[in-house]
Amino acid sequence: RPFRARCNNLSDPAPREGAPSRLSWHRSTAGLGRCAGIACGEGVRDAELRGFRMVEGDAKSVVTGRASVHECGASGRAARLGLHLALALLVVSVCQPAAAVPVAGKGRAEKDGGFWQRPIPVNISVSPVVFVPGIGGSVLVDKPSGLRVWIRFYEAAWYFQRFMWGTFNASEGSMDPLPGQRAVEPLLSGYGLDGIRNLDPSVHWPIYDYVSYFDAAIKILEDRGWIAGRTLFGVPWDWRQSMCWPPTIERLRETIVQAQYMSEGRKVSLVTHSMGGLVAKCFMAKYPELFESAVEAWITVSCPHQGAGGKIFMEFLQGYNLGNIVIGYEDAKRLALESPAVYELLPQETFPWKNPPYVSLKHNGTTYTFTTGASCPADRQYSRCFREVNKGHNLTVPDSTLTLAEPFNENVWKLSQETRGAVYQPQLPDSVRYYNVYGVNQPTPHGLEFGVINGWEELETAKYSIVMTDGDGTVPIESSVAHNMKAKASKAVAGEHTHLMMQEETLEFMLQALYDRL
16 A cells, blocks of 8 residues: 655664664675665565566566565655665676776777777886976976966066076075076975976967976876876976986985885886986985885986087077077076086086087188087187187076176086086996987987187177987987996887977887886
């Protein structure tokens, strides 16, 4: 007969006076748990449900197995609701697939029989990974406000001049803000990954890849079971400072220690891009014991082991904006003349170059070549060009009338010689697996050839020809393969310096190296 149905509160110790008894909590056939009790009216006894089906149209519920068969009238909505809940629990229980067996390399979504499978992280014991970007590859923010100042594609020059320019403090060995300007620092949120994943979230295709070249590597590891903050970290750094700047090295040390702690003592793998590889060398030189005990593998990508060539020469002569289309050449030069990191990218003087980078010019009918190397006389070293050209160079502080002299900075030059000397012969522990990825088949500036020059100052504006060599467009092969370490495997990839970090060949090589399959 029709009756009133009611769902009792599960926290109630007993039904209210006069209320009918509740159905017992029960286990489904898949053992998923017990469904909620339902008050179904007087005369309905407690029963353990083993299965059920809904008969639509006449509000009839049929309970099979050991359960009672009962009918609910139009007023029995609560009873039907409870049965719907039990049905949902049973369907989930019955339809739950068996645990997938993890297969390495199967983390991405794949098409199988016309159905798109969800990506399933590979649950294997993985070495935690720490990413270290190169020059220009970290988000920098205004310290007090957290405002992103590098990189910005909108109003880029305004922010660049007021936040990125600075003066070198010889006593501290650091680049400080200009008078009246504010300090910047790297973005450290998201376990350091926010500061390297996407340098300017406001931009989209077609220039998204330009500011998000670490994104592909981060995603491919996340798809395969690496977890941000547990087995995946980033170390953004103030890339204007020296590659051996103590705050940067300490941040890398702290991140490695944290990664080990979160992974129950598992050794860490480093993946470094460009100048990030030189930062890792500085860390290894300062903390050799920790590097040996905490690092399992190290992969360098596009690393200028012995410096870059023509592009850095362009920076000191006429300015070079690191390929950033929204930063002017002169603005970039004003940063470079005070930035230790830019000096540290100059070709290594003590390296035995087979084909050294050079600058040539003609004066009074004679061709002069300025280069580097042990056999190069002091008056023909490339540094002489930079000294002569920038003797009268100056900088006006934004929003003021203050003008500062900005010649070739001898204090920065001295620091760069010390830091490059410290990493020239790295002592890689035998226990660390080292891998090197370098770019090829890209025209790479190597030599700058000027015409007739009557005075040094003309080099700031005179036209020149660029002599190309093979490399990744920034770093010549001769530098990118001269790591002076024992590599377990190396990989030449046809690709441009920045985009090399996104290329399929690089990413596959990285995975195989992390899995120790090379």
